[in-house]
Amino acid sequence: MFGTGLVVAFDAAAVSVAALSRKPGRRRVRGFRRVRLEPGALVPSPAGSNIVRRDEVREALAAAISEVSSGTGGRATLVLPDGIARLAVIEPPPGAEPRDYVRFRLASSLPWPASDAIVDLLEIDRRRVVGAAVRRVSVAQYEQVAGSAGLSVERVHLAPLMALGGLLGRGGRSSVHIVLGDVAGVLAVIREGKLEVLRNRRRDPTEGEGPRLLAEAARAARQAGDGAGAVHLTLSGSGAVRLREDLGPSVAAAGLEGPHEWPDAIEAAWLGGVLG
């Protein structure tokens, strides 16, 4: 999926660039640089303009690239932020072409014409997929700003799906993962490596975000619980350190264990999908 080039991730608060190398059996991050953006320069949105102040975003990107890469330009994989796509767990009927069926199912819920959507899917088991739709003009904005920074875009991924890809297939106990972007986050209940619940919400950064997330995690854990002891809560991504500190003892009171951190996603949640 990823070669040895650059992975460029955009979000509302920063532009991140990771330079990857490959060791036998595992990818390694040779360099990682995160350059902050002023508020309002980049606004992840499913329908509106995402790159609001293009020059500012391009300069931040160029600065990040110069820190991790000796040359200018090169091949890159873009990671688009959480909050621009419509996500849904879908079970295509037997015989249906999965991508067509995902497009059919998501079309009615899109805030833009379905013909403007780029639809793809992430297989999560033999029956189900996570379908995702993004607006073509939104993707084009990110591709253009990457091109203006001298990058040749090879592939474009979504941050929440990358994080989810890193979580699936891992065994162990049931766990609730909250993976946060700057403006949106996903909540996934994973049991024995299989996805039981997936929710994708825009964040409400006002006071009390932590307890609200905890309450939702507890409800999801009960919904998917197997009754085999407390469910792990793992909180990662944007602002996760602060939220973990805020929640602290209340996690146990909610019937969960933690909160833990995802080691692969300390720098950025999407890196969990790259390194996993």
Add this chain to the structure above:
Amino acid sequence: MSEQPDFSTTPRPRRPPAREVILLGVGLLALSFAVRAAWTTRQEAGAARDRLSQVQREIGTLEARVRAFGARGAGGELLSQAAAAGEVPPERIVATLAGALPDDARVERLNIVYGEEISLEMRVVARDPAAWDRTLERLEETTSLAEVSPGPERREGEVRTTIRAQWRRRR
């Protein structure tokens, strides 16, 4: 980790996962073996058909030869009979016998069997034993006849008997 979806506005062709490449390779290998087996079987079937055609041709040839031999056998017998009858017609045999018999003997019935040999069987009546003796002498002296063998005699004044002989063909 699952294959990540690509949302590029100008997506590049997906590189198939290694598992699919391996499965494709195994499938192609199996297909090549199947094609080779089918080809070999087809060649063997063609060779078998050729051998069958050859055997059928040989059978046809042999049947034709058998029919030819059969025709030659049946026809040959008829031809030999016809040839013998043409060479020695019955009236000639009758004339020869009439010339050989003395006046006091007569032939009541004559069978002529044509074949490789011409066999005669005649029933002769002689007026008395002396006439019978002369009849036998005359027939034995006839150069056209061979192996003249008289049958049982019945003497009741006249002598009646059946005489068999072979017509001596000149070749």
